[in-house]
Amino acid sequence: MKNDISQTILFRYADHLKNINTASTEQEVLDILAARDAVQTLLAEQEGSEHFGTLLTEINKLDQQLRTQGELVAAKVDLPAIRTGRCPDDTAWWWYFEPAQKKSAWDRLDWLWNSIMAGALALTVSFMMQIFQALSVGGLSWGETFATIAQGGGLALVGSGALTDSGKNRVSQVLANLGIKGIYLAEALCAIALILLAIVYTGHTMLPNYFYKQGESFYEKSNLTGAALKFEQGIQINPDDARFNLSLGKVHESIGNLDASLVQYKIAAGAGDPWGLNNLGRVLLFWVDPNLLKRKLDLAESYLRMALQRAETLAADKGALSDQKQSDLVDLLYQTNRNLGWALLEQKKYKDAESYLRNAISWDKQITHDQIGGGMAYCLLSEAYRHTEQAVLADKNWKKCIKKARPETIFEYKWFMEKGNSADQIYTTSIVDGITEEEFKDFLTKKAQATQSNKKYISNTAPETKEEAQ
Template sequence: IEDIQLRLGIKKYLWQEVKLGLSGVLLISLIGFRASLPLISGYVNERGLENYIEGDWSSAQSNYERALSLNPDNAEAHYNLGRLYEDLQDFKKALTQYRLAAQGGLDAAYNELGRLYIQDKKYYQAASLLLQGLEIVQKGDAETQYALLKNLGWARLEQGRYADAETYLREAIEVEKTFEQTPAAAHCLLAQVMEKKAPDNALKEWEMCLGYADVRNPDEDTWFGMARKRIDAQDKSSESTK
């Protein structure tokens, strides 16, 4: 620095002040750069999401990981990386990323954790997580609210708490009325609840399940098969009574 000051013709009695000034500028620059890291991380995460939608999962993973290296507290990036790991059938890593996203306060992450715990038959842990998610879900986020209610109804069904299951599933069905396309899951689950509580009321829900189920989804494919059996059995029963 002193050589530079000599070349610039700065008087020696000003050197200390110049050094202090340069140090201040450097410090401010570093603070500004550090403050911008979350913004840069958010941008890189968005690029990863675009890669994911385009089917370029390798680039998506690289961008999610880069976003997290810039800002380890980026809950959205943790969530997106968890979803990618789940698609890759690496459920252990998916759970880790969803947990980190939930710790960051992301309501959708509680839903994904709860759903994976249901699939792992850990119904009490699932219900606890889903209830936490419902406490923080943002108003107006109908999609996440629906998913939390539907999965909580599913957990209560598996626990044998049929009254609670019906309540949550009917709440989910109320939320789904705001959707352009009717999802099947809550109807498929409510049909199973009705079979336990009031079998005569199950057929309507099975018909909804059959009509809207997406067989590309493993759970809905299973429920689609159940709906088909129930409706076929009902049709045969009706024919035999004619």
């Protein structure tokens, strides 16, 4: 008898469920829910019976069908109103169906906002990694640490809000507190991601110039360690900016680390930068090939001629340059002429050297500030005149050398050590940190010896022409 009743209840549940569709009336849907109530009562009565397992299996199959129609049930029947009157138990899940969420026009574009957000987050992570790598060179200050944590926190907020349910709930709650509806979650996350990207990108764009200016300031103040740190940070964040390779190479060169400076100058020269070619040629004037055990002066000359050619090409169209770039170009023309003259002087091509060194002096006179490396052409021209036995001109230019020269590198200072004539009067603040006590003592000894020799040479030499006397 009980088995017949069970079958009747199940049959009625299945029959009502079979006929449900979008055309069903509210009453027909309520009949299904009432049939499910009867099934629940049946379950309670049959629990522990011989056929309870079979009964559970059949009911479970029918319940799965009902669950697939949950949104339709909620659309046909005002379930919240019925629950208020009946107060069904929480286990009566069929009375708690929710209607399908209506998709607004904004929701239809969620895929677009999510795609933009994903792209923005990817770019933000990329820029942040470069910024972190740059800031971590030499260790992070407290300010840099705070900035990094703040950016990472913003990234974590957007990422969790987009990828996890708990994150979405938190962001939705924040939006609700701000008076923004939850349907705008995707748009809000996209906006936050774009703002974060803008902040990080702005920092990524501005930091190279910041590092470069700081490095140049440190270099001018003879703080070579600080300068090298800033230039290395600049390379980390923008490895394609040849300015940092040039400046870092200059720091290494100024303390005599020629191998390290060659690496940096070659990178800049490879990019076609005339300063890179000039500085590479200048270093080769002193660098000794470990295999040949001699300098490659001809190679140095080649690089310097290329640098001068490019500088003169720029000078032909300097009207299109800004005032700052015109000033830099004048300095470049001075440097390339000076260094090429030096390369020729080292190869004992004295007449050719004189020509380029005089050109260098003419460009040097157009430089209004006391730049490091300035005035050196007078010293080199004096040496060229000495080798061509033009003593008066040699002495005249040497006096100007003492007054104007500002050696930039330790090798320029060592050149004065070797020449010896009044080297202690030359401005060398820019490189004094790179000179050891032993080198300074050696300089004093050589200076005393060479000064006596130079005085003897000048007193026994007279000018041959009126031009030379001028």
